[in-house]
Amino acid sequence: MTARPIQRRAFLRAAGLTLAASAIHVHAAPSSDARPNIILILTDQQHQDTIAAAGAKGIVTPGMDKLVGRGVTFEHSHASNPVCGPCRASLLTGRTTSENGVWTNGPGLRKGMGNLGEWLRKKSDYETYYAGKWHLPQYYTDVIPGFTTLTTGLGGQGNLADASTTAAVEGFLMNRRSKTPFFLTVSYMQPHDICEWLRLNINAPDDARYPELTKAYPALPANHTPPAREPKALRSRRDKGEAARGQWDAAHWRYYRWSYLRHVEMVDAQVDRLVNLLDLSGQSKNTVIVFTSDHGEGFGEHQLTRKSIPYNSALKVPLVIAAPTQIPAGRNATELVSSFDFVPTVCDYAGIAPPKSQRGRSLRPILEGRKPEAYPVLVCEVDDDNCRVVRTLRYKYIAYHADENDMLFDLKTDPGETKNLAADPAHRKPLAAMKAHLLAWEAKLDVVENLPHPTAWWRGGK
Amino acid sequence: MALEWFRKEKAMAKSKKKKRKAVGVPLTPSVLLKCKAMTAWPASPKKFASGGDFSLTWRIWTCHGYMQNANRNDGVLTLDKATKGDDVHLSFRQTIKLHGQFVHRMVGTMVYPKAPALASLKSFELTHRVGYKGRWEKSLRSMMRGSVSNAKLELHPSTSLFGKHKPPLVIPLTPGRMLLNEWQLLASLPAANPVKPVAFDLLENLASKQTGHTLIADGKLPAAESLPALTRLHHCGHGTLPWDYYRNPDGCVAVAVTHSRAYILDPNAKPARGAGESS
Numbered sequence: 001m002t003a004r005p006i007q008r009r010a011f012l013r014a015a016g017l018t019l020a021a022s023a024i025h026v027h028a029a030p031s032s033d034a035r036p037n038i039i040l041i042l043t044d045q046q047h048q049d050t051i052a053a054a055g056a057k058g059i060v061t062p063g064m065d066k067l068v069g070r071g072v073t074f075e076h077s078h079a080s081n082p083v084c085g086p087c088r089a090s091l092l093t094g095r096t097t098s099e100n101g102v103w104t105n106g107p108g109l110r111k112g113m114g115n116l117g118e119w120l121r122k123k124s125d126y127e128t129y130y131a132g133k134w135h136l137p138q139y140y141t142d143v144i145p146g147f148t149t150l151t152t153g154l155g156g157q158g159n160l161a162d163a164s165t166t167a168a169v170e171g172f173l174m175n176r177r178s179k180t181p182f183f184l185t186v187s188y189m190q191p192h193d194i195c196e197w198l199r200l201n202i203n204a205p206d207d208a209r210y211p212e213l214t215k216a217y218p219a220l221p222a223n224h225t226p227p228a229r230e231p232k233a234l235r236s237r238r239d240k241g242e243a244a245r246g247q248w249d250a251a252h253w254r255y256y257r258w259s260y261l262r263h264v265e266m267v268d269a270q271v272d273r274l275v276n277l278l279d280l281s282g283q284s285k286n287t288v289i290v291f292t293s294d295h296g297e298g299f300g301e302h303q304l305t306r307k308s309i310p311y312n313s314a315l316k317v318p319l320v321i322a323a324p325t326q327i328p329a330g331r332n333a334t335e336l337v338s339s340f341d342f343v344p345t346v347c348d349y350a351g352i353a354p355p356k357s358q359r360g361r362s363l364r365p366i367l368e369g370r371k372p373e374a375y376p377v378l379v380c381e382v383d384d385d386n387c388r389v390v391r392t393l394r395y396k397y398i399a400y401h402a403d404e405n406d407m408l409f410d411l412k413t414d415p416g417e418t419k420n421l422a423a424d425p426a427h428r429k430p431l432a433a434m435k436a437h438l439l440a441w442e443a444k445l446d447v448v449e450n451l452p453h454p455t456a457w458w459r460g461g462k
Numbered sequence: 463m464a465l466e467w468f469r470k471e472k473a474m475a476k477s478k479k480k481k482r483k484a485v486g487v488p489l490t491p492s493v494l495l496k497c498k499a500m501t502a503w504p505a506s507p508k509k510f511a512s513g514g515d516f517s518l519t520w521r522i523w524t525c526h527g528y529m530q531n532a533n534r535n536d537g538v539l540t541l542d543k544a545t546k547g548d549d550v551h552l553s554f555r556q557t558i559k560l561h562g563q564f565v566h567r568m569v570g571t572m573v574y575p576k577a578p579a580l581a582s583l584k585s586f587e588l589t590h591r592v593g594y595k596g597r598w599e600k601s602l603r604s605m606m607r608g609s610v611s612n613a614k615l616e617l618h619p620s621t622s623l624f625g626k627h628k629p630p631l632v633i634p635l636t637p638g639r640m641l642l643n644e645w646q647l648l649a650s651l652p653a654a655n656p657v658k659p660v661a662f663d664l665l666e667n668l669a670s671k672q673t674g675h676t677l678i679a680d681g682k683l684p685a686a687e688s689l690p691a692l693t694r695l696h697h698c699g700h701g702t703l704p705w706d707y708y709r710n711p712d713g714c715v716a717v718a719v720t721h722s723r724a725y726i727l728d729p730n731a732k733p734a735r736g737a738g739e740s741s
Contacts, residue, residue: 023563023594060673060700106471140561142594150602151592152561154536157524159703160723161536163667164558164566167590171602174619196722197703199527202486209488210696210704212659212676265701269670276631280619384468452468 023142023149036323037287038126038346040185041274042091043267044084044133044158044192045307046293048077048316050264058218059261063272064320067291071322072367073332078391080339081381082295082307082314084192085135087339091294092116092136094343094358097381098447104384108137110448114355116343117146120183123352127180129172132165132187147185156196158189159266166270166277173281181286183346188270191263194297198305201259204252217254218261223416224253226302229407229423231400233386234310238303253300260299288323288349290342301416310382310389310398311417321345327367335366336378336391357446377437385452390434390441397422397434401456408434482528489525489719491689491708494726497533499523503689504716504727512652512713513579517542520648520718520725522558527722538731543649549584550576554645557733565593567733572643572668579654580647580662580677582640585609588668608668613637615671633671639663641671644705648725651695652713655679664699675699683708692716 050056053065054073080090081097089095089102092115097103101110109115115136117128130147133155134140140152151168154161169186176182226238248256271291278284294317298304301313308314319337321327340360347354348362361373380389383400390397396417398407408422408431421427442458455461487493494500500523510516519540526532537558544551550573557567572586585608592602607618617631635641640662642650660677680694693709703721710716718725 104468106468142562142564151566152564154524154558154560156526156532157536157722159721160522160524160558161560161566163669164560164564164592166669167566167568167604168592168602171590171592171599171604174604175601193722196525196527199484200486200488200525200722202484210698212678213698213704259703262701262703265672269666269672269701273669276617277619280631450466 035126035181035351036326036349037181037283038183038349039278039287039289040091040183040187040342041271041289041291042088042132042185042187043264043271043291043293043318044187044189045194045295045297046191046264046267046318047260047297047299047313048318050191050261051318051320054318054320058216058258060265061268061271063268063270063275064291064318066272066275067289067320067322068330070324070329071289071291071320072327072329074319074321074337074363075332075334076336076391076393077292077317077319078315078336078338078378078380079293079295079317082309084133084294084307085137086381087294088135090339091292091342094340094354094360096340096359096379096445096447098385098451099357099359099445101448102136103381103448103451105135106137115146116346117144117183119146119343119355120346120350120352121146124350125180126350127178127182129182129184130187131168131172131185132162133189134187153187153189155189156193158191158193159263162188162190162267162270166273169274170277173277173283176281181350183350186274188267190267190270191260191297193266194260194263195306197259197263198256201252201256204249213255213258214251216258217251218257220250220253220257221299221301221416223301223418224303225418227407227409227418227420229405229420231387231398231403231405231407233383233400233403237309253303256305257300260297285325288321288326290345291318291320291322292339292342293317308383310380310387312396312415315380315382315389321363321367323367328369333366334393335372336375336393337363337366338378338380377434377441379438379441385456388438388442388456388458390438392434392437395430395434397431397438399435399438399458401453406431482531484528485525489722489724490706491692491717492686494523494717494719494724495688497525497529499525499533499724500726500728506710506712506714506716506727507729510652510712510714515543515545518648518714518727519729519731521728521731522556523724523726525722525724535731538733539645539648539725541645541649545576548576549573550649552646552649555733556645563595567591567593568667570668572646574646580640580642580650580656580660582662583608583610583643583646583665586643586668606668608665610635610641615641615665635671636663636673641665642675643668647677647697647705647707648715648718651707651709651715654695656695662697664697664701666701670701672699672701 051064052061053068079087085105086097089100093100120126131150139155295307296314344354344362348364365372378391396409407420409417522537539556542553553571555569570588575581589605605620613635615633664672677697683692685691695707698704705720708717716727
């Protein structure tokens with residue numbers, strides 16, 4: 001470890017040289033600051049309903065439960081795009097994936113856009129660190145723009161490597177003497193290993209193998225059956241490729257759900273350890289902890305697994321924000337929120353203005369019991385720019401490019417998205433309103449060139 | 463540009479999907495041989511005695527879910543069992559090669575009674591080291607001491623800069639329930655022959671308490687092609703997917719599997735490169 005004195009850092013900043021990324025070099029010189037540290041704990045592929053203290057059944061999550069008890073739990077938190085790279089891109093830019101260029105896994109961030117780490121280094125004196133999965137575009141990299149890398153991870157092996165991520169953060173928290181506030185992202189791989197599980201459990205389980213487990217299997221979800229008039233792109237996810245689960249019987253679905261919950265418990269163990277370490281190091285008193293995931297998991301709802309689907313199973317994510325000294329603890333918030341809101345929230349706490357053209361707003365007023373900026377509708381992008389989701393508190397509208405089968409759900413009466421009302425004459429008015437919302441939202445975006453579907457109707461095409 | 467990239471990627475992905483074959487079934491000894499995780503079933507060391515002291519090394523092999531693609535050796539675990547008086551002192555050293563030039567090593571010793579074969583942890587010391595580009599990073603090093611008594615686990619962090627004077631972290635334990643560690647199980651199972659299911663809590667990585675575990679002996683597996691007659695045990699509980707332990711006829715745990723990860727007995731396995739041995 002090479003410790004750099006703060007004088008040197010200040011000199012480098014004055015010289016405009018601190019934007020370069022590095023691996024490890026942790027600052028060690030003391031100073032004092034009233035602004036909080038900010039830690040983003042990011043899990044990968046976590047269904048929203050998997051925190052015991054927030055009501056999940058059949059799972060033990062003491063780590064996440066602690067955060068729920070200390071913070072505010074957001075009931076309507078959405079991934080900007082329910083895929084790893086795209087959502088992470090929105091979390092770190094505050095922009096839609098069609099704007100920041102990461103509309104699917106693979107492309108890097110739009111040239112010149114920058115990210116939250118770079119902005120914090122440029123506009124504030126926050127120290128910025130990153131541990132674990134990156135995925136913009138590489139899964140893991142030693143050198144991340146705007147961040148000092150504490151460690152990386154292992155693709156598809158969160159069950160082995162997430163503990164290494166925590167170990168690096170443990171060393172960081174235990175050895176750090178600097179009082180300069182820091183922004184740290186702790187990015188875990190789990191419960192994403194369910195993807196490996198799915199490839200290792202395509203065939204029906206042998207119940208005789210672990211007979212003691214069968215009585216612990218969770219029930220099938222109430223919305224296991226898909227709704228009517230699904231778009232073709234969505235139907236096909238069920239019928240082809242590795243994701244094809246059409247042949248599974250109820251026991252197989254239930255075994256998958258049991259296994260998925262164990263994956264979530266694995267990452268909870270890391271969260272628990274991390275929260276304990278923060279407490280032990282005395283730093284939780286002045287640290288805002290944001291706990292969320294990049295997207296959810298099909299979890300057998302609508303007979304689907306994994307992600308890149310517009311249903312709430314994959315689109316909604318857990319979001320708990322805990323800052324004990326500033327937030328009335330242990331309550332729920334019912335506002336619509338999205339990954340877009342992360343950048344403005346962090347900037348708010350760090351005392352800097354967010355970059356222009358942010359699509360979200362700071363959640364700090366909600367956390368502090370004040371009225372937030374209005375957020376009439378929320379739009380999410382899904383499936384390689386092929387789909388849009390429009391949310392109001394009551395309705396949810398799903399549209400695919402070049403597919404007449406759109407979907408409308410009244411979440412007030414049908415939170416499980418089981419009755420597609422798009423063809424119901426009684427719902428023409430809300431349907432039209434949702435389409436109008438989408439057109440208005442898209443009109444203000446500054447999208448990258450050459451998206452896969454430039455003629456989608458929501459961009460004015462036919 | 464992006465669209466062109468996207469089309470190429472889609473075409474490549476389609477072609478890759480045609481070539482790769484999902485494993486489709488959980489990892490078992492025969493599947494591990496098929497996946498080429500090992501070329502032959504691992505023999506126990508000469509003079510191995512199930513109740514005696516020993517030094518064993520396992521290669522940690524992980525599977526991405528396909529027969530060939532992206533499966534690899536990610537780490538090495540070595541256990542040295544030494545009986546001292548009424549206790550076992552089990553030294554461990556696990557090195558994981560992370561992506562890029564990062565390495566994570568856990569090294570330390572745990573202490574538990576030598577009898578019965580499965581006995582609750584008494585104490586441990588654990589050091590984490592993170593290596594980058596062949597050097598151990600002092601600023602990321604941490605040490606933890608743990609002790610179990612009166613249905614509670616006390617964790618004392620200890621680093622050169624922090625922790626010596628802080629109160630310990632106290633984790634309540636289930637009264638009357640054994641607290642075991644996954645490496646301890648690898649070392650203890652050779653001598654364990656549970657007739658009935660054994661209930662315990664798991665202190666995974668000597669850091670995370672996982673509750674409600676049950677160890678069950680599945681009985682003998684008949685010898686099969688390339689495989690000797692093995693005995694199998696498994697345990698399930700919160701916080702992990704089931705663990706399967708495959709013991710050679712002399713009791714030595716030759717292979718242990720949990721989900722996509724397999725511990726394969728391999729005396730020639732070397733810790734991953736990327737970090738030097740200094741400091």
